[in-house]
Amino acid sequence: MLRFLVRRTLGALVILLFISAFTYFLFFAIPHDPALLSCGKNCTPDNIALIHRNLGLDEPIPVQYFHYMVGIFAGRHFSVGDCSAPCFGYSFANSDPVWPTILNRFPLTLSLAAGGIVVFLLVGLGAGMLAAWRRGTFIDKFFSSVSLVLSSMQIYFVGPIVLALLVYNNQIMDQPKYVPISEDPVGWFSGLLIPWCVLSIIFTAGYTRMSRSTMIDQLQEEHVRTARAKGMSSRYVFFRYAWRGSLIPIVTMLGLDIGTLLGGAMITEFTFSLAGIGRLAVDSVLRTDLPMLMGVMLFSAALIVLFNIIVDAAYAFIDPRVRLS
């Protein structure tokens, strides 16, 4: 297990190194001066020279990249000020340090992802298992058709309609907002309830369809039939045999989804005006704020890679046949 973790972590670091190099070179090696991008439409040569000096852009790009990577682990000194250990530089747009800004935005994205995951796991897995259990009946057909329609309900379509109906026109709910859970748990819950539900629609549909089909596959397995033939109750067989067997594909999909969601649910945050990581990314793109974008990119990629490792390690716990080596 330990050897597996060490090896996977090293592999993940190599992947992140490649991603950072790829992103950095494309961001900063485009034929136009990044300082010009950050400077906007009305730019004087003096401003550009200042930005160059402040950000170390007058060095060759490989040297810049080297300084950037060293800065992440050892901190960095800019003429505008010191930047301590995980240093991802300063925003082009408003000179905020990148890493503290990301950390500041992360609790919202974490809350949004956590609530959404709870909703789609409960509803999606529940509906999928019920459909598999009552395969071929009305319940099965109902859940299958509903999940087919729900899987085409995009957040940017449902979100504004839900807002208009529940918030603006009928005042049933408040405008979605984020309050830290430590300050006001009730406000945290009610403020994020609409985003959680809207975010989880498409995921719910996906998990319903997948848990239904894997459960049906599992129920046709030999060991499940043997257990039934031995006289075990169908409920016991359903939960202890078939359910455990169908966990692997579900955990695989869940790991990928968690990694992606934690890196920022852009469309959800944009629709509900929530200032999380996804919103930060969109704003940075619209302002061509390359250092901020670079930081968010690495942060999100690191989360995806991390959850890939967690999923692989989780296989060993779910299925004792899997040997990690």
Next chain:
Amino acid sequence: MTSQTQAVVTDADDGSIDPAAQTQGLGKQAGDIVGFSPGQLMWRRFKRDRTGVLSAFVVIFFFAIAILAPVISKLYGKDPYTLYGQNNSDLLNEFGYPVAPNGGVSSSFWFGIEPGLGRDVFTQLLYGIRTSLFISVAVTLATVTTAILLGITSGYLGGRADYFIGRVSDLLLAFPSQLFFVAFMPIVVAIFVDPQDETPTYLRVTALIAVQWFLGWMGLSRILRGQVLSLREREFIEAAKVTGASSWRIVRRELLPNLVTPILVQATFMLPGFVTAEAGLSFLGVGIIEPTPDWGRMFAKGGDIAQNDITYMFFPGIAMVIFIVAFNLLGDSVRDAFDPKSGR
């Protein structure tokens, strides 16, 4: 239902007389055993699947209105750029919202009037679907071509090429895809245009196609690699090698025909994904921008005005729901028709 391994079916349940059946069953009675190619079998199975045929018609309808958008708007007498609401002061009230109820839906403006600018929603949607489908089809073609090239290369050649392509696709799979699309749109545009100049529309379209293509090919490429790995060891490939066929001929004449099924099935599942991804980018304001009509951009506008004019949102929204549902059903049917054993 017939299975693919059993390439012989009776012609009893199908009233029509197949030319192939006629030549094969020359001089025999109807109801004899007749041979069919896998393509014919697939087509017969597909025709019998009512959901599949219906969804195929819906999908064809969407492509037809996308292609015929200029003709339809000419017959309809309006275009997506004219600001009807601002030219005619009776249409919009002082806040810029349609005077008539339900977003201004009337016999002259079938889907109503866009609040603010006062453009015609019907032609906006027609041309929007046209833009979105053009981009998505282009992305699908590009990704499928790339996946075929790289998948077959790594499966057939193996060794170093396989290792290299495998690692590159591992790396690309670790990219946060949506964030990548959003982040690299301005970069790809900036490669071609000075940031202080106006970006032409065709360049934004090219950039949208490029970023989605870049992270789109890995899934299909892996599937094809796996297929080629198993096909490579089969006798017919070996026979072709023994008879001295070149690698190119083996790939073209022996491998590709056997890969048509996964390619077609995956492509039908990929396209709606590209449509929603492109719409998402335009919704976030980094895809297609004003004044080019675009499906996704209509959602951005709809979101801004949903509080006061919710009708506007339903036209692009319901059109998209119908399109995606039909396309997914079509994908299921195509898969079942090619491979009836896969089941639902």
